[in-house]
Amino acid sequence: MLALYRSILYFYPAPYRAEYGDEMLEVLSEREAETRKKSALARAPSRAREASGLLYGALQEHLRRFRGAHDRGRFRFLFLGGRVAMRSEFRFPKATVGLMLVILAAVMFTIEKAKAISASIPHGNPPVGHILPSQLTILPTLLVALISAIGAGVIGWAILFALRRSGIQQLSEMNPSAGQRRGK
Amino acid sequence: MEVSEPVLLILLSLAERPRHGYAILQDTESMSDGRVRLSTGTLYGALARLLEDKWIERFKEQDRSRGRQAYRLTDEGRRNLQMEVSRLKRLARLGTLRVAEKGT
Numbered sequence: 248m249l250a251l252y253r254s255i256l257y258f259y260p261a262p263y264r265a266e267y268g269d270e271m272l273e274v275l276s277e278r279e280a281e282t283r284k285k286s287a288l289a290r291a292p293s294r295a296r297e298a299s300g301l302l303y304g305a306l307q308e309h310l311r312r313f314r315g316a317h318d319r320g321r322f323r324f325l326f327l328g329g330r331v332a333m334r335s336e337f338r339f340p341k342a343t344v345g346l347m348l349v350i351l352a353a354v355m356f357t358i359e360k361a362k363a364i365s366a367s368i369p370h371g372n373p374p375v376g377h378i379l380p381s382q383l384t385i386l387p388t389l390l391v392a393l394i395s396a397i398g399a400g401v402i403g404w405a406i407l408f409a410l411r412r413s414g415i416q417q418l419s420e421m422n423p424s425a426g427q428r429r430g431k
Numbered sequence: 432m433e434v435s436e437p438v439l440l441i442l443l444s445l446a447e448r449p450r451h452g453y454a455i456l457q458d459t460e461s462m463s464d465g466r467v468r469l470s471t472g473t474l475y476g477a478l479a480r481l482l483e484d485k486w487i488e489r490f491k492e493q494d495r496s497r498g499r500q501a502y503r504l505t506d507e508g509r510r511n512l513q514m515e516v517s518r519l520k521r522l523a524r525l526g527t528l529r530v531a532e533k534g535t
Binding site for chain 2: 261266267270271273274275277278295296299300301302303304305307308
């Protein structure tokens with residue numbers, strides 16, 4: 248049972264574990280000795296409570312570290328900084344560039360391959376029939392162009408917005424908070 | 432700092448005398464007639480916060496044979512606990528009055 252508790256302790260942030268880990272294990276072993284005196288039926292709930300208490304505690308510690316709650320009260324504004332810093336999913340890892348190059352190469356290769364296949368097939372396609380005047384109207388074309396432009400704009404804006412949130416803002420808000428946390 | 436019932440009981444336990452982790456758990460349980468049964472994870476979460484806010488401090492025990500760490504209330508912690516107890520007294524007085532009042 249203590250081995251299980253010990254493994255749950257690894258879910259705690261390392262500094263916390265270094266500070267309280269041994270003591271907690273000591274208390275847990277005393278609790279376990281107390282639990283062993285109980286009936287087999289009464290043991291399970293008390294062990295479950297200890298295990299879930301540990302898991303919940305680990306979660307709380309991580310959240311506290313994330314929010315920079317060490318400075319609770321005095322540096323309340325850091326709560327916002329902490330939340331912005333959580334948006335790490337918008338950061339591009341270096342591997343993304345490599346992956347994009349691979350995808351680009353694959354697309355180019357596919358296009359070249361398709362060209363080669365189309366060139367190798369004799370021109371057996373039936374000729375295109377007469378184009379009806381109704382298909383030549385310019386309005387639908389303009390409409391499609393307009394919608395495409397809006398779509399591209401929205402996507403571009405979203406990318407820029409994400410980059411701004413993750414890049415500049417994150418840097419400017421994370422550095423002071425990290426500095427203060429280290430300074431503590 | 433928000434003083435929840437478990438935190439209040441931990442503080443009251445340390446107000447009497449310095450105690451180590453397991454002794455705090457036993458004391459909080461007996462003070463609340465077995466109603467508040469803290470897990471080790473909850474206890475150390477609270478102790479870490481109280482240490483950070485300097486309400487409690489580590490205390491060197493004479494008997495350190497088992498590698499147990501004792502904690503005691505700081506002066507600031509005692510003052511804060513006193514304020515909290517006064518607040519609860521006021522609340523209890525108000526509660527007594529309000530409960531006694533007949534609804535119209």
